[in-house]
Amino acid sequence: MTTSQPEATPTPNSAVGHDPAFIEVERFSFWYGAAQALFDISLEFPERRITAFIGPSGCGKSTLLRNLNRMNDLIDGVRHEGDIRLDGTSLYDPAVEVISLRKRVGMVFQKYNPFPKSIYENIVFPLRVAGRGSRSELDETVERSLRGAALWDEVKDKLHESAYSLSGGQQQRLCIARAIANRPQILLMDEPCAALDPVATLKIEELMMELRKEYTIVIVTHNMQQAGRCSDHTAFFYLGRLIEYAPTLQLFESPAKEQTEAYISGRFS
Amino acid sequence: MTSSTGNKRVKGEVQIWLSGMGLAIGCLMVGALLALILWRGLHVFWPQEVLHFKIAEGEQTVEVFGQVKDRGASGVRDENDEFIPQISLFTGHREVFGISYRTVREPLVLESRVAQGVMVADRVSGGAGMFLPSHLVPAEGDEIKADDPAFVDELRKLVRQGNRLRRQIRQIERIEIGRVNDRIQAEERHLRAARRAGAENLEEIRAEVERNIESLNEDFARLAAQAGEKRQELELARIHFRLGDGSEHEHAVSNITRFHYPNQLSLGGKLAEFGRGLWAFLSQEPRDSNREGGVFPAIFGTFVMTILLAVMVTPFGVIAAIYLREYAKQGPLVRTVRICVNNLAGVPSIVFGVFGLGFFVYGVGGFIDGGARHPWPSPLWVAAVVGFFAVLTAAVLMGLRLSPAPGKPPAGKLLGAIGGGLWVLAAVLLLGVVAKNPYFGGFFAADLPTPTFGTGGILWASLTLALMTLPVVIVATEESLAAVPRGVREAALACGASKWQTIQRIVLPGAAPGIMTGVILAMARGAGEVAPLMITGVVKMAPSLPIDGEFPFIHAERKFMHLGFHIFDLGFQSPDAEAAKPMVFATTLLLITLVVVMNLSAILIRNHLRRKYAASSF
Ligand SMILES: Nc1ncnc2c1ncn2[C@@H]1O[C@H](COP(=O)(O)OP(=O)(O)OP(=O)(O)O)[C@@H](O)[C@H]1O
Ligand SMILES: [Mg+2]
Numbered sequence: 001m002t003t004s005q006p007e008a009t010p011t012p013n014s015a016v017g018h019d020p021a022f023i024e025v026e027r028f029s030f031w032y033g034a035a036q037a038l039f040d041i042s043l044e045f046p047e048r049r050i051t052a053f054i055g056p057s058g059c060g061k062s063t064l065l066r067n068l069n070r071m072n073d074l075i076d077g078v079r080h081e082g083d084i085r086l087d088g089t090s091l092y093d094p095a096v097e098v099i100s101l102r103k104r105v106g107m108v109f110q111k112y113n114p115f116p117k118s119i120y121e122n123i124v125f126p127l128r129v130a131g132r133g134s135r136s137e138l139d140e141t142v143e144r145s146l147r148g149a150a151l152w153d154e155v156k157d158k159l160h161e162s163a164y165s166l167s168g169g170q171q172q173r174l175c176i177a178r179a180i181a182n183r184p185q186i187l188l189m190d191e192p193c194a195a196l197d198p199v200a201t202l203k204i205e206e207l208m209m210e211l212r213k214e215y216t217i218v219i220v221t222h223n224m225q226q227a228g229r230c231s232d233h234t235a236f237f238y239l240g241r242l243i244e245y246a247p248t249l250q251l252f253e254s255p256a257k258e259q260t261e262a263y264i265s266g267r268f269s
Numbered sequence: 270m271t272s273s274t275g276n277k278r279v280k281g282e283v284q285i286w287l288s289g290m291g292l293a294i295g296c297l298m299v300g301a302l303l304a305l306i307l308w309r310g311l312h313v314f315w316p317q318e319v320l321h322f323k324i325a326e327g328e329q330t331v332e333v334f335g336q337v338k339d340r341g342a343s344g345v346r347d348e349n350d351e352f353i354p355q356i357s358l359f360t361g362h363r364e365v366f367g368i369s370y371r372t373v374r375e376p377l378v379l380e381s382r383v384a385q386g387v388m389v390a391d392r393v394s395g396g397a398g399m400f401l402p403s404h405l406v407p408a409e410g411d412e413i414k415a416d417d418p419a420f421v422d423e424l425r426k427l428v429r430q431g432n433r434l435r436r437q438i439r440q441i442e443r444i445e446i447g448r449v450n451d452r453i454q455a456e457e458r459h460l461r462a463a464r465r466a467g468a469e470n471l472e473e474i475r476a477e478v479e480r481n482i483e484s485l486n487e488d489f490a491r492l493a494a495q496a497g498e499k500r501q502e503l504e505l506a507r508i509h510f511r512l513g514d515g516s517e518h519e520h521a522v523s524n525i526t527r528f529h530y531p532n533q534l535s536l537g538g539k540l541a542e543f544g545r546g547l548w549a550f551l552s553q554e555p556r557d558s559n560r561e562g563g564v565f566p567a568i569f570g571t572f573v574m575t576i577l578l579a580v581m582v583t584p585f586g587v588i589a590a591i592y593l594r595e596y597a598k599q600g601p602l603v604r605t606v607r608i609c610v611n612n613l614a615g616v617p618s619i620v621f622g623v624f625g626l627g628f629f630v631y632g633v634g635g636f637i638d639g640g641a642r643h644p645w646p647s648p649l650w651v652a653a654v655v656g657f658f659a660v661l662t663a664a665v666l667m668g669l670r671l672s673p674a675p676g677k678p679p680a681g682k683l684l685g686a687i688g689g690g691l692w693v694l695a696a697v698l699l700l701g702v703v704a705k706n707p708y709f710g711g712f713f714a715a716d717l718p719t720p721t722f723g724t725g726g727i728l729w730a731s732l733t734l735a736l737m738t739l740p741v742v743i744v745a746t747e748e749s750l751a752a753v754p755r756g757v758r759e760a761a762l763a764c765g766a767s768k769w770q771t772i773q774r775i776v777l778p779g780a781a782p783g784i785m786t787g788v789i790l791a792m793a794r795g796a797g798e799v800a801p802l803m804i805t806g807v808v809k810m811a812p813s814l815p816i817d818g819e820f821p822f823i824h825a826e827r828k829f830m831h832l833g834f835h836i837f838d839l840g841f842q843s844p845d846a847e848a849a850k851p852m853v854f855a856t857t858l859l860l861i862t863l864v865v866v867m868n869l870s871a872i873l874i875r876n877h878l879r880r881k882y883a884a885s886s887f
Contacts, residue, residue, distance in 0.1 A: 071759060076599075103765035113756030116779055129766040129774070178764065 022047050023068065023186065023216070028082035030063055032075065037063045040082070041242045043235060050208055050217045052227040052248065055237035056263070061220045062110060065188050068218065069105040070098050103130065106184035108192045110220070112172040114163035119155055122163050122174055126182035141181050148210070149177035150203035169196045176204065180211065187211060189219040193226065205230045224264055228252050236260045303861070310858025313851040314546035316531045316539050319399050321384035321513055322358065325377045333513040334384055334399040335360045338370070345374070357847065364395035365512065370847040383532055384513070391527040391549070393556060396848065398525070400510035405522065408505035424522065427506050431523030434499050441496045449489050456481050458715040465715075550855060559809065559839055560849055564856055566811055570727065570829035571863055573815050575796045577731035578738065582791050585735070586742025587784060593743070594750045595772055614740035622801025625733030626725070630805060634722035634729060636704065639714050644707035657698035664691035721826055725806030727815045728825035733805050734798060738791035745790065749783020750776060785875035789868050796864045799833040807834045832860040
């Protein structure tokens with residue numbers, strides 16, 4: 001990794017496992033058909049850090065996030081300019097296989113979307129499609145992921161019941177468990193706590209702090225406190241443009257742009 | 270303000286009433302139809318009272334035993350234009366009266382009273398019998414008078430014996446003699462094949478075949494003699510009886526398969542007789558040109574055909590729908606295909622029948638029997654084989670190049686089109702190579718000109734119906750695929766699943782209940798269809814079932830019987846239409862029941878699937 005890091009962060013860097021992952025977005029613009037959703041965005045995500053996206057509804061947070069694992073490829077008539085690089089390789093390099101990319105980049109969606117299967121099968125799905133999994137590995141993965149998503153105690157006795165028998169918040173945590181089952185390097189979370197009560201939200205935040213040791217996390221949130229509490233960096237978007245990107249403390253205490261200040265202090269028109 | 274909303278409500282109310290009325294009328298019509306069929310269909314088996322009629326016929330009076338089947342429903346007008354109601358009288362005994370029904374003007378009935386001691390017998394020939402038994406003459410021993418207390422038991426014993434004997438005869442004539450016949454045919458086929466192949470030791474073969482046939486003929490004669498003996502045995506015990514006019518008649522006891530005394534039955538006895546009649550109808554083969562006996566072969570044929578149809582239509586329909594919905598680029602071409610598929614559903618079924626006859630029966634069936642009718646000359650064929658492999662290799666190589674290999678740019682549009690074209694060319698060549706093969710002489714060439722597959726059969730009939738119901742399955746599957754929420758598809762892809770894995774593991778299970786619905790509709794439509802079957806394999810009387818204990822157990826080439834065709838045949842092709850009417854109703858009831866039962870089981874399977882994959886969107 002030759003690119004210089006944007007800043008020196010205090011590293012609890014005893015983390016083991018993955019190669020360092022590092023995302024660079026360079027002059028990235030994106031169109032849904034004729035409508036441009038992102039305008040010339042450049043930013044970099046340091047590895048093993050939490051980056052938060054904030055901004056008013058419809059400003060393009062999800063769009064950028066979904067580009068990081070090329071989820072937007074599935075939509076007809078989309079187009080992009082600029083580049084996104086992961087660990088130095090462009091996502092759009094023909095040599096990159098989307099499937100293996102998505103195995104490295106896990107995602108939790110804005111709307112929880114468990115499969116119409118049992119809880120157990122939901123979590124082992126990423127392993128199954130990867131063709132992996134002895135019985136013991138699957139069992140171990142299920143327990144680890146569910147504990148990670150703070151769901152284990154609630155569902156450990158009904159692992160083979162339908163995922164739809166869970167409450168909305170439980171289903172969301174199930175989706176988080178599923179996203180971390182195959183140990184991705186990067187975790188994209190689109191408003192993961194929107195459907196959760198404060199206790200569960202706190203658990204998810206603890207989980208993120210835990211995951212931060214191994215994963216690079218990008219989170220979209222409408223909750224300023226959450227962004228302030230648990231992210232290292234924050235990016236503020238407005239109408240498809242990146243307005244400000246800075247270490248969280250700095251962005252919240254002394255925002256450089258007026259729009260940012262207006263938004264975080266709730267005086268936004 | 271209030272009055273205007275009030276007005277509006279009143280206006281709306283009228284429409285609600287109207288639509289409610291429409292629904293009610295619809296329900297009423299369906300309900301009435303079902304009730305009619307249920308009543309008339311089940312009534313057939315209810316033991317009915319037998320009356321003794323005195324009827325004026327010109328100067329004379331005629332006396333008969335009969336059951337009233339229809340009173341006052343029809344009538345005639347006399348010279349003075351006055352309406353005279355008629356009754357329809359079932360008298361049985363075709364061997365005596367010529368027909369088993371007669372229509373009588375009501376005023377001509379001089380007297381009718383319950384006839385004491387009359388027996389109603391279900392008989393092998395001559396239709397039902399209604400008579401006063403007078404005495405039995407067993408094969409050996411003394412005759413037994415009808416008023417002897419032992420009479421009924423003795424008769425029952427003899428009837429049972431007769432039934433058993435007839436089953437044995439059937440076994441010998443159908444199965445064992447059939448087997449010998451098959452072997453004789455096989456020997457002859459062997460000889461023909463040898464002659465055709467120009468075998469050198471033809472004389473030897475001929476001698477051996479003749480020897481074999483000789484011994485088979487001996488078997489045949491022995492079996493035939495056995496059957497003949499049993500037939501004679503059937504004729505030994507006789508029953509004597511009197512008809513309504515007091516005339517004496519007699520025939521073999523074995524002519525009777527079942528009997529009861531309708532005028533002396535208690536309710537329980539009637540119920541038991543009803544059950545026996547119903548069971549005989551369901552389990553027996555038709556006799557006496559389908560007017561008597563049961564409809565088991567037709568039930569079985571309908572069932573097997575519908576299952577075959579479902580088994581064939583489901584994979585084709587589902588694969589086509591998956592391609593159309595999930596893989597094909599949605600554009601004018603796909604839209605056109607979709608419109609064509611939908612229009613296929615509106616093509617009259619007889620058109621499919623004609624197509625099935627031309628393509629499946631004569632084309633594919635003829636090919637299986639005797640090979641290509643106009644094969645290509647050998648050099649051309651060899652060239653085609655070589656060409657096929659060349660094109661196939663090219664297409665595969667092209668495909669490998671086209672799939673974006675690591676580090677290479679994806680191929681252009683033109684190359685893609687060429688690759689597709691190569692596949693189509695390869696498919697066409699393969700078709701030609703198979704269909705025009707000069708070296709393939711057919712699997713049943715030795716039987717020709719008697720066709721094996723080149724004539725109607727259950728396989729071709731089911732295939733034709735599968736083709737006809739394909740649009741139903743495609744449309745239903747496409748709809749249920751589209752109904753699988755985008756969210757779960759994205760979730761699967763985000764987990765690193767490939768497109769096919771997503772379809773196979775997430776989308777198809779989610780769509781399964783909807784697909785089942787399509788299959789149910791297809792089965793319902795196919796099971797009741799008659800017109801295309803009439804030219805692709807249904808017959809009035811099939812000698813054997815499409816599935817039986819004979820190797821290879823499933824005989825896809827056999828002709829079969831079908832309830833729908835049975836109804837048509839009985840009701841409209843039978844010489845004694847009035848006599849067939851009850852059977853028509855019973856068969857209709859049965860067909861409806863069969864369709865309902867099959868649909869119900871499919872619905873149960875669907876509900877089970879639905880529970881299993883309880884996706885929120887269905
Ligand atoms: N599939 C799509 N097709 C067309 N336009 C889209 C699509 N998805 C999003 N957009 C448009 O792109 C813009 C950005 O949408 P995006 O979903 O990224 O917003 P967001 O910041 O995530 O908002 P929210 O906070 O409400 O989730 C919006 O104007 C939206 O209308
Ligand atoms: Mg969003």
